[in-house]
Amino acid sequence: MLITFTGRKSGRQFTIPVRYLQVGETVRCFTSADTQWWRNLRGGADVVLRIEGRDAPYHATAVENDPEEVKKSLQHYLGMFPQDAAYHDVRLNRDKSLVSEDLEKASRSAILVEAKPIRQ
Numbered sequence: 001m002l003i004t005f006t007g008r009k010s011g012r013q014f015t016i017p018v019r020y021l022q023v024g025e026t027v028r029c030f031t032s033a034d035t036q037w038w039r040n041l042r043g044g045a046d047v048v049l050r051i052e053g054r055d056a057p058y059h060a061t062a063v064e065n066d067p068e069e070v071k072k073s074l075q076h077y078l079g080m081f082p083q084d085a086a087y088h089d090v091r092l093n094r095d096k097s098l099v100s101e102d103l104e105k106a107s108r109s110a111i112l113v114e115a116k117p118i119r120q
Helices: 037-041 067-080 082-088 100-109
Strands: 002-006 013-017 021-023 026-032 045-051 054-063 110-117
Touching: 002 037, 013 037, 021 067, 026 067, 037 045, 037 054, 037 110, 054 067, 067 082, 067 100, 067 110, 082 100, 100 110
Parallel strands: none
Antiparallel strands: 002 013, 002 045, 021 026, 026 110, 045 054, 054 110
16 A cells, blocks of 8 residues: 655655555554654544555544554554564564564554545
8 A cells, every 4th residue: 555645844745655454444554653754644634545556535643642552453463464573573473373572562662554534
């Protein structure tokens, strides 16, 4: 997926490639708190998501102060994409389940971005 947004300070448009997970109409992706781009979504912002080659308007919000919600969503996401666990410093057990201590720690440093479609 590509997420396109406008920089709050610069007014410039930015496009970032991210892996995503769609849950109903909500689109979710994750990034590290160390990156800068998600800060443009604090308090919510209109964005354009390109999913499977189609652009659509969404309203996106960065979830940064709700570790339980981030943990729940990250666990679901990594269950779908276990190969991404290393990007979040989450190890896998032999049975491919997530190491719970790592997931706990990752949920405090990961940023969940949630986007909902804008009805026109």
